[in-house]
Amino acid sequence: MSENRARHMFPGGNTSLGFFSYYDYILPQEQANRIYVIKGGPGTGKSRFMKKIAHEMLSRGYRVEFMHCSSDSDSLDAILIQDLKVAMMDGTAPHVIDPKHPGVVDEILNFGAFWNEEGIKKHKNEIFEDSREISRLFSRAYGYLGAAHGIYQQSASIYARALDRGKLNRLILGLEKELFAGTESTGEPGRERSLFASAITPEGYVNYLDSLLNLGTVYQIRGDMGSGEEEILVRLRNRALTCGYDVEGFYCALNPRKLEHLIIPGLDAAITTSNTYHHCNTGATRTIDMMDLMDPGLLKRHQSELEENRTVFDGVMSVALGSIRQAKENHDRLEKYYIPYMDFKAMDACCQEILHCLTEKGSEQ
Incomplete structure (x- = not known):
């Protein structure tokens, strides 16, 4: 490492x-x-x-x-x-x-x-007003993020039908063989540490993958919105935990239950996903394209639907990001009521x- x-x-x-x-x-x-x-x-x-x-x-x-x-x-x-x-x-x-x-x-x-409490109290009404507006804006943003996830699920259902599960299983078995070759189980269960490598922020989609993937082996899985790469990560995580390796799981900024990147420090290895919304510049040891596992005919039949989903998704996300950006502007104003009195x-x-x-x-x- x-x-x-x-x-x-x-x-x-x-x-x-x-x-x-x-x-x-x-x-x-x-x-x-x-x-x-x-x-x-x-x-x-x-x-x-x-x-x-x-x-x-x-x-x-x-x-x-x-x-x-x-x-x-x-x-x-x-x-x-x-x-x-x-x-x-x-x-x-x-x-x-x-x-x-x-x-x-x-x-x-x-x-x-x-x-200085007395100084801050002078701005009580403004503090209350801005705090309420911040809560309202975040509530609005979360509503739109929920809607965006619903659209994401629509695309994911198409990719799930197009996915050749035999090819997927053979790919995962091959990756397990590569990653765990020559290793033995410790006899103790491994532990998972869960965090986020990326976030939906006022600045847009932000990720810190480049600071996390400085490892000897990096597998990069390229996919599209909901193309099923999570199953590869989950299978490899479970194998690592069973063998007694601690892992770091980094979850999706939109769906925090969805595993998106996996680091296995004991193997000096990482498996990361790359798409329109997050990618890294770290050189990958091997790149896997989820489209190679798909039925191209089925995807072609649903191409217009997938494109429409992406267009609507991006529009809904734009509204959510705008609300988060407005919330930050209100928060910046809120800070000005405290800074002079610190x-x-x-x-x-x-x-x-x-x-x-x-x-x-x-x-x-």
């Missing part, structure tokens, strides 16, 4: 099921040395704080995961310092997090201690204290 100390991903997403969180997989409680939970408000410097910690620890040689916000991909919702088993998370809505084992694992960082110098002092604690943890290892 090549050196890759900085990895980027999303712990939650704007999906057809609403806001969907995989926060519990950032760092499971039983594996953690410390989880810092930040409580604060918009514009109170949570992301800025985490970025300072993350970049400083990265500069010291630690492996760091940057967990981005799906409602603003330039902001962070969490960081993980892998070598220290220390995480820091934004614990405010919509991803409300409360300490599960306070004092043992969890520690609250109260950013309310750094603000004591960022005191916050920076807190940041230095935590860095000192992390340095001590590092020296203990």
Whole structure:
């Protein structure tokens, strides 16, 4: 595996099921040395704080995961310092997090201690109004994302009929033979870590695949909207787990139950899917085209329907993205009611204290 100390991903997403969180997989409680939970408000410097910690620890040689916000991909919702088993998370809505084992694992960082409450109260009416509008816009976006998923399912049903399942099964068996050749089961079940490599954001479709697929073996599966590549990933994941390998599963930004990318660290291997909405520039060891497994005659008969589905899908997604973009504009305005009343110098002092604690943890290892 090549050196890759900085990895980027999303712990939650704007999906057809609403806001969907995989926060519990950032760092499971039983594996953690410390989880810092930040409580604060918009514009109170949570992301800025985490970025300072993350970049400083990265500069010291630690492996760091940057967990981005799906409602603003330039902001962070969490960081993980892998070598220290220390995480820091934004614990405010919509991803409300409360300490599960306070004092043992969890520690609250109260950013309310750094603000001037009287100054913020002057904008009470504006804060309430913008907060309501943000909720309305996200509700609208999620409705359209749900509609987009329904259209996606229409195309998926056509591809399911066109798919030659014999060819698919032979392909999967061949991939299993290649990936697991010479390996033996550990006798213990593997564990899956679930997250998102991509997200539906105000900036459009954003993915961080290039930071995740720096591995010795990368199989890239090319497909179309709903062309069935998930079955390959699920079969390979299940085989890896049965053999005792831990895996990282990265799920679809639209349908958070659908496996889209799979990493098996113990095999230095990844299986990724590529389509119009997400692709990566990492060189693939092998490329598989799902269209090679399809009945071309059936697809030709339904070509106009598939094209219409794509056109309608893109239109519905455009409306959803527009609503998410508007929600961010309102959120940016909301931040302006807090920023002037924050004591960022005191916050920076807190940041230095935590860095000192992390340095001590590092020296203990």
